[in-house]
Amino acid sequence: MKLIIAIIQPHKLEDVLQELDKSEIYLKTVSNVLGCGRQKGRTEVYRGKKETGNLLKKVRLEIAVNEKFVDSAILAITKAAKTGRIGDGKIFVLDLTECVRIRTEERGSAAIG
Amino acid sequence: MLDSGDTAWVLISTALVMLMTFPGLALFYGGLVRRKNVLATIMQSFFVLCMISIQWILIGYSLSFGPDRGHFIGSLAWFGLKGVGMAPNPDYAATIPHLLFMAYQMMFAVITPGLITGAFAERMKFSTYVVFTLLWATLVYDPVCHWVWGAGGWLKNIGALDFAGGTVVHVSSGISALVCALVLGKRRGYGREPMPPHNLPLCLIGAALLWFGWFGFNAGSALGANELAVSAFIATNTAAAAAALTWMFIEWKAIGKPTILGGATGAVAGLVAITPAAGFVTPLSSIIIGMMVGVVCYTSVAVIKLRFGYDDSLDAFGVHGVGGMLGALATGLFAEKIVNPAGNNGLFFGNPALLMTQATGVITAAAYAVAVTFILLKVLEATMGLRVEDEEEVIGLDITQHEESAYTLLD
Numbered sequence: 211m212k213l214i215i216a217i218i219q220p221h222k223l224e225d226v227l228q229e230l231d232k233s234e235i236y237l238k239t240v241s242n243v244l245g246c247g248r249q250k251g252r253t254e255v256y257r258g259k260k261e262t263g264n265l266l267k268k269v270r271l272e273i274a275v276n277e278k279f280v281d282s283a284i285l286a287i288t289k290a291a292k293t294g295r296i297g298d299g300k301i302f303v304l305d306l307t308e309c310v311r312i313r314t315e316e317r318g319s320a321a322i323g
Numbered sequence: 324m325l326d327s328g329d330t331a332w333v334l335i336s337t338a339l340v341m342l343m344t345f346p347g348l349a350l351f352y353g354g355l356v357r358r359k360n361v362l363a364t365i366m367q368s369f370f371v372l373c374m375i376s377i378q379w380i381l382i383g384y385s386l387s388f389g390p391d392r393g394h395f396i397g398s399l400a401w402f403g404l405k406g407v408g409m410a411p412n413p414d415y416a417a418t419i420p421h422l423l424f425m426a427y428q429m430m431f432a433v434i435t436p437g438l439i440t441g442a443f444a445e446r447m448k449f450s451t452y453v454v455f456t457l458l459w460a461t462l463v464y465d466p467v468c469h470w471v472w473g474a475g476g477w478l479k480n481i482g483a484l485d486f487a488g489g490t491v492v493h494v495s496s497g498i499s500a501l502v503c504a505l506v507l508g509k510r511r512g513y514g515r516e517p518m519p520p521h522n523l524p525l526c527l528i529g530a531a532l533l534w535f536g537w538f539g540f541n542a543g544s545a546l547g548a549n550e551l552a553v554s555a556f557i558a559t560n561t562a563a564a565a566a567a568l569t570w571m572f573i574e575w576k577a578i579g580k581p582t583i584l585g586g587a588t589g590a591v592a593g594l595v596a597i598t599p600a601a602g603f604v605t606p607l608s609s610i611i612i613g614m615m616v617g618v619v620c621y622t623s624v625a626v627i628k629l630r631f632g633y634d635d636s637l638d639a640f641g642v643h644g645v646g647g648m649l650g651a652l653a654t655g656l657f658a659e660k661i662v663n664p665a666g667n668n669g670l671f672f673g674n675p676a677l678l679m680t681q682a683t684g685v686i687t688a689a690a691y692a693v694a695v696t697f698i699l700l701k702v703l704e705a706t707m708g709l710r711v712e713d714e715e716e717v718i719g720l721d722i723t724q725h726e727e728s729a730y731t732l733l734d
Contacts, residue, residue: 221717224516244732255726267732 211306211319212280216271217245218291218299223269229286235279237323239272249296268299274306276319325411326418332548333419333427339539340430344437345372347532351591352441354526355637357518359719360445361525361729367440367452372433374453375460379429380404386465388415388428391475396466414474416546427543432468435492436460441637442500443507443709446716449724451707455699459499463695467495467688483684484658484666484677486555487544489599489650490688497644498689499696500635506700507709509634511716523584530587534563537594541601554662555601559594562613566593569617577625585621588642592620595646596653603658603666612653616646648685655681 218226223240230238244265253262275283284301292298311321349368353361375383381403389397401407404425412421436456443452470478471491478490485491510518520526541559545552570589571581596616597609604612624641635641655678658669668674703709710716715723722728 221714221719224512242732253726254722254728267728 211309211322212275212277213304213306214271214273214275214280214283214287215302215304216273216287216291216299217243217268217301218271218287219293219297220267220269222291222293222298225290226271226287229290230273230283233279233282233286235273235275235283235286237273241270241272243268243270247297247300266297274309274322276322324418325420326547329416329418329547329549330420330423332552333416333423333543333546336539336543337423337427337430339536339543340427340434341372341536343533343536343540344430344434345369347529347536348434348437349529350525351529351533352444352526352637354522354524354529355441355520356444357719358521358730359721359728361521361721362727363449363720363724364440364444366449366725368437370453371437371440371456374457375433375436376429378457378460379425379432383432383460383465384425384428386461387432387468388425388473391469391473394470394475394477394480396469397473415472418547424546427546428468428472431488431492431540432460432464435464435488435496438493438496438639438643439500439503441639441643442503442635444636445720446507446510446710448708448711449720451703451709454707455703458699459696462699463495463499463692464491467491467691470688471684478684478687481680481683482667482677483680484603484654485599485651485684486602486654486666487541487598489595489647489654490684493595493598493643493647494651494685494688495692497640497642497647499692500639501633501644502693502696503700504633504635504640506697506704509632510636511713513634514632520584527583527587530591534590534594537563537598541594541598545602551602551663557606558597558601558604558609561606561609562597562600562616563590563593565610565613566590566596566617566620569614570621573618573621588624588638589617589621592616592642592646595643596650598647599650600654600657603654603663603669605657605659605662608657608659612650612657615653616649619649620646648689651681651685652678655679 245268246265251264252266253260254264273283287301309321310317345368349365353365356364385399385401386397389401392398407421407425409420411417411419416424436459468491470476471485537559538556542552542556545555567586567590571586574585575581593613593616596612620642623645624638628635628641656669656671658666659672660668667677670678
């Protein structure tokens with residue numbers, strides 16, 4: 211079992227969700243987050259005063275999958291979120307040691323999908 | 324003869340109508356868009372307030388109300404308010420300073436282009452918006468205003484009734500809004516992605532301020548603190564309430580639950596429809612007008628728009644255009660001389676001719692607005708471009724047009 215964490219551009223979310231649907235990956239958690247990578251944030255101007263170093267709004271997806279879905283999930287996210295410019299985001303893949311479906315108390319691979 | 328009571332009421336009404344644009348309309352529309360576009364949407368209402376305040380002083384008032392040229396437009400004789408002073412102008416308002424009448428009318432000229440912004444919300448390029456609005460105010464609003472309200476205007480001459488701007492304000496802006504929605508095209512992802520209003524309480528504060536300000540809009544149009552103002556005040560509140568109730572009951576039947584956004588939309592539709600009629604109809608007629616517009620505008624927004632698939636994003640046409648046309652025609656049905664001797668009797672009170680006159684006003688104003696708006700948009704499309712880039716649209720207009728964001732995640 212793997213946990214995929216993807217940090218993407220907020221405006222790419224709809225496209226990514228559609229791609230994941232196509233790959234039959236439906237279960238995910240989405241949250242608003244702030245962060246910055248190499249571009250070191252963004253400049254905004256308030257009453258003539260430049261505010262630099264503002265963290266950028268990003269969207270974080272968490273998807274728990276069985277091994278055979280890992281590659282297709284990565285492929286789907288990359289395909290939909292990639293613009294080729296700085297700020298497209300990152301995908302992290304972590305080993306997942308346990309997973310419990312609360313409703314049925316199932317454990318492991320059976321609880322994921 | 325100046326009357327201090329009349330002057331006081333119109334001064335207050337002027338401020339009330341100003342409030343309708345900013346923050347009334349600004350919040351009403353701002354709450355309805357997605358969070359990435361709220362500032363840009365508010366900016367459009369704010370900017371029009373500033374820009375038309377200047378345009379009106381320089382040329383707008385003269386083109387609208389200045390000495391008549393061929394029953395079509397005012398001349399530029401009053402450029403920069405030359406000759407517009409403290410002495411009342413009996414053609415327009417005999418008991419208040421001419422300058423005050425000018426200021427009151429200014430706020431109408433401000434809100435009218437502001438209403439159109441609902442049609443192209445979330446996708447119009449700001450620089451083009453500025454040019455479009457200035458030209459639209461000068462080439463559409465000012466002439467139509469002259470036809471209906473200016474001394475010598477041709478619709479005024481044939482006896483078309485428009486108490487507070489059903490045709491001048493709502494038909495002209497509403498029908499132009501439809502042209503904008505069609506020429507600009509849909510928002511990216513419209514119909515595929517969800518685009519729910521991002522902040523309904525904000526929107527409802529805006530709706531409340533619109534209702535409140537509308538007392539200045541309609542009762543103020545009596546241009547005096549008198550019986551007519553009282554009558555218009557009551558007609559205004561009555562129609563708003565009747566239309567809101569109608570809308571909510573339709574929803575209750577049709578989708579199972581009444582919604583507050585539906586109620587607020589209904590109230591605005593009722594206010595729009597009663598605008599041309601406010602000074603000519605009884606409270607009972609106001610209830611009927613409110614109920615009629617509730618049904619008609621609900622149908623236009625919830626049925627017709629979806630069937631045809633145009634993206635009138637915040638229903639500027641569906642509420643203001645459709646409601647304004649209905650109100651102008653309803654004035655031809657329900658007007659009574661008992662309410663206002665300066666008005667006329669409508670179809671239900673023995674004078675079918677008035678309905679024809681009202682229809683003439685609606686059709687010519689709408690046709691003129693459609694033609695000029697279409698040409699303006701096509702010229703701007705070829706020169707400046709109407710829409711923001713696709714990527715700017717997905718990122719949002721707040722950041723891409725104004726370098727600001729409304730809400731932070733931290734702090």
